[in-house]
Amino acid sequence: MPTLEAAQAWYSQSDPVHGFDHVLRVYRLAVYLARAEGADLDIVSAAALLHDAVGAHPAGENSRLDHHAASAEFAAEVLAAEGWPGERIAAVQHCIRAHRYRSTELPQTLEARVLFDADKLDVLGAFGVARTIAYAVQAGSPIFAEPSTEFLQTGKTAENEPHSSYHEYLFKLQHVKERLYTASARKIAADRHRLLVWFYTQLEAEARGNPEASLDSPL
Numbered sequence: 001m002p003t004l005e006a007a008q009a010w011y012s013q014s015d016p017v018h019g020f021d022h023v024l025r026v027y028r029l030a031v032y033l034a035r036a037e038g039a040d041l042d043i044v045s046a047a048a049l050l051h052d053a054v055g056a057h058p059a060g061e062n063s064r065l066d067h068h069a070a071s072a073e074f075a076a077e078v079l080a081a082e083g084w085p086g087e088r089i090a091a092v093q094h095c096i097r098a099h100r101y102r103s104t105e106l107p108q109t110l111e112a113r114v115l116f117d118a119d120k121l122d123v124l125g126a127f128g129v130a131r132t133i134a135y136a137v138q139a140g141s142p143i144f145a146e147p148s149t150e151f152l153q154t155g156k157t158a159e160n161e162p163h164s165s166y167h168e169y170l171f172k173l174q175h176v177k178e179r180l181y182t183a184s185a186r187k188i189a190a191d192r193h194r195l196l197v198w199f200y201t202q203l204e205a206e207a208r209g210n211p212e213a214s215l216d217s218p219l
Helices: 004-008 020-037 041-050 064-081 086-097 110-121 125-138 149-154 165-171 173-179 183-207
Strands: none
Touching: 004 020, 004 041, 020 041, 020 110, 020 183, 041 064, 041 086, 041 110, 064 086, 086 110, 110 173, 110 183, 125 165, 125 183, 149 165, 165 173, 165 183, 173 183
């Protein structure tokens, strides 16, 4: 079984988006959800520790679009070296390939759904806001930019339009709560979602110069 100490060597300590601190939060959430939902704890734990191990940084050598596939291949190498049987390695790989919001491989097992939910909970709430802004900075994009009509209608940016953190909120973050699979995750997500919506509503109002922007509590 991969250890937390081993996982630290696979991740950057200075990446605020997909570094070890993110992996540790996802791991803890995944263990909690696995126990609550009755999932295989070893499969979930291994998948959580390995899910972003290769290519998750937007400026990395590998394409971020394929980081879930690359991380699944790396997981197979790590687990095979530990003597895991092939079917359990395949189960971990499925969890990793299916954890990405934009993945075409949907989570089919309870363990994959637990990892998906744990990873998505970390894009909601306070850390979700912080990570989304940090990712925009990593990618050289602004925190806020006015979305084009094309983006609002299709989710695709127009020519020379930056994909700001606000764009990511509109395209993905505000919908994450609806995509969660487990009852345990949906319960955790409720307050985190409200905070996320409040922040980006406030951000939009301030960016557009609304003098009546409210700072009332989101909860």
